[in-house]
Structures are given as structure tokens and as C-alpha cells.
Amino acid sequence: GAGVSQSPSNKVTEKGKDVELRCDPISGHTALYWYRQSLGQGLEFLIYFQGNSAPDKSGLPSDRFSAERTGGSVSTLTIQRTQQEDSAVYLCASSLGGRGREQYFGPGTRLTVT
Amino acid sequence: AQRVTQPEKLLSVFKGAPVELKCNYSYSGSPELFWYVQYSRQRLQLLLRHISRESIKGFTADLNKGETSFHLKKPFAQEEDSAMYYCALGWGNYKLTFGKGTLLTVNP
Numbered sequence: 001g002a003g004v005s006q007s008p009s010n011k012v013t014e015k016g017k018d019v020e021l022r023c024d025p026i027s028g029h030t031a032l033y034w035y036r037q038s039l040g041q042g043l044e045f046l047i048y049f050q051g052n053s054a055p056d057k058s059g060l061p062s063d064r065f066s067a068e069r070t071g072g073s074v075s076t077l078t079i080q081r082t083q084q085e086d087s088a089v090y091l092c093a094s095s096l097g098g099r100g101r102e103q104y105f106g107p108g109t110r111l112t113v114t
Numbered sequence: 115a116q117r118v119t120q121p122e123k124l125l126s127v128f129k130g131a132p133v134e135l136k137c138n139y140s141y142s143g144s145p146e147l148f149w150y151v152q153y154s155r156q157r158l159q160l161l162l163r164h165i166s167r168e169s170i171k172g173f174t175a176d177l178n179k180g181e182t183s184f185h186l187k188k189p190f191a192q193e194e195d196s197a198m199y200y201c202a203l204g205w206g207n208y209k210l211t212f213g214k215g216t217l218l219t220v221n222p
Contacts, residue, residue, distance in 0.1 A: 003157075031208060040123070042200065042214035043158075050208070091158065103210060105158040 002026075004106035006092050012112045013082055021077040021109045025094030032075050033103060034059075034067060037089040046090075049075060050097060082113045116141050118203050120213035127191050128221050135186040135216045137175075137201030146204035147177055147184040150212070153197045161186075161199070171195070191220045 005024045013019050025032050034046040045059040049069045060066070064082075069075040079086055089110050093103040117140040127133050139145060149161040162170045164177040164184060175186045184201060201213040 033210075035212075040214065043212040045209070045211070048208055056209075093158075097208065101208075102160045102163070107157045 004092055004094050004104050006090075006106040006109050008109060009107065010110045010112075012114060015084060015113055016081055018078065018080045019082055019111065021079075021090050021111070023075045023077070023092030023094075023106060025073060025075070025092070026104055027073075029094035029096055029104070030072065031095045031097040031101070031103075032069060033093045033095075034075070034077050035091040035093065036061075037091055037108065043091065046077070079111075082111075084113045087111055087113045116203055116205050116209070116211045118201050118211055118213035120199075120201055120216050122216045123214070124217050124219070126219045126221060129193055130190050133188050133191040133195070133218065133220070135199050135201075135218065137184045137186065137213060139182050139184065139201075139203045141182075141203055141205055143205060145177070145179075147175070148202040148204065148210070149173070149175055149184075149186050150200045150202055151197050152200070158200070191218075193220045193222055196220045 007022045032049040035043045037043050047067050048056040051072050052069050064080045067077045089108040091108045092106040095101040095103045119138045121136050147164040150158050151161040152158045173188045175184050177184050196219050198215050198217050200215045203211045
């Protein structure tokens with residue numbers, strides 16, 4: 001694949017359910033990021049992976065949020081017991097790593113919690 | 115704390131008019147500044163970065179450390195420039211802090 005891919009593109013879930021969002025970064029990109037994009041709020045950093053480890057989870061809003069990355073590639077963001085305020089577009093980005101490196105974004109997953 | 119401020123949520127100009135999207139940052143270290151753009155139904159993508167000092171699609175941005183600004187400018191706006199523009203500050207080893215974005219509309 002040429003770019004970062006994310007699935008699903010849209011997810012509607014009921015309050016209280018768990019959801020998993022997937023990100024496939026560009027091959028060879030060691031750094032992977034998750035952001036949340038809410039209307040009028042810009043992009044909110046959630047978590048950063050370098051390889052399979054996550055040295056920065058400072059943006060995760062609560063312990064209902066978790067993420068993992070396996071094989072230095074695919075990453076999954078899990079939201080447990082979803083709440084209505086979790087509704088947003090979740091963006092994944094990857095880069096070659098290091099400050100100043102361009103981040104390449106996926107198309108996002110639009111999550112709606114009803 | 116690191117912060118990026120884009121004071122205009124919405125900016126509307128006519129085709130052919132000059133456009134300036136404002137961005138101010140707060141960072142005590144040596145900043146790296148970027149502009150990202152998101153066209154309708156497309157993914158977020160890098161427009162330009164200050165270290166490159168290049169012009170992309172007619173847009174330029176100059177880092178002014180004295181005023182802590184990185185405003186995006188284009189002398190003659192085109193309808194296809196209509197998009198959401200995000201200013202971003204690179205800091206630490208990997209962090210990117212985004213502003214809240216400015217929605218630019220270029221009217222015919």
C-alpha cells in the first residue's frame with residue numbers, strides 16, 4: 001500500500017460497548033501516532049509508538065483507552081465502555097521517526113457513540 | 115507549555131485576493147513549524163515546513179522568532195485552496211502539537 005490505512009472508516013456503537021480501531025502504517029515507518037480530531041478542537045495527541053513500544057501515552061484521556069503495536073507495524077486503538085464524548089475522528093499517522101520528520105496521515109475512523 | 119494558536123476559525127476571501135492564515139506558537143526551545151492542509155474528503159497532508167523555506171502551491175510561510183509567528187501567505191487565492199489549514203509545532207524528539215485549524219473558503 002502506498003499510504004497509511006485505517007479501518008473501519010466509520011463505526012457506530014452503543015454507549016458502553018468496546019471498540020477497536022486499526023491502523024496500518026507505511027512500511028518501514030518506525031514511528032506511529034494516534035490523534036483524535038473533534039469539531040473545533042483540532043488534533044489532540046493520544047499516543048506515540050517507536051517500534052512496538054509506547055514511550056509516550058500522555059494523551060490518552062482515560063484508562064478506558066489503550067493501544068498496542070505489533071511487529072513494528074499494525075496498531076490497534078481500543079476504547080472500552082465507550083461514552084458519547086468519545087465520538088470523534090481518530091487519526092493515525094506514521095513517520096520515519098525523529099523530530100521534524102513529516103507525518104503521513106491515514107483517512108481516519110469516524111466513531112459515533114449513540 | 116507548548117501551544118499553537120490559530121486565531122481565526124473561519125476565513126473567507128475572494129478568488130485572486132491575498133490570503134494570510136495566522137499562527138502563533140509558544141515554545142521555549144528551538145521550534146520547528148509546519149503547515150498541514152486537509153482538503154474536503156481527503157486526508158491531512160503536509161503543505162510546507164519552515165526548514166525547507168520553499169513555496170508550495172504558491173503558499174509561503176516565514177518563521178518570525180521575535181513575534182513567535184509562522185503565518186501562511188498566498189498573494190492570489192484560488193478556489194482550490196479552500197480547505198482546513200492546521201499549523202503545527204514540532205518539539206522534543208517527536209512531538210507535534212497542532213493548532214485548532216482555520217477553515218479557508220475562497221469564493222469565486
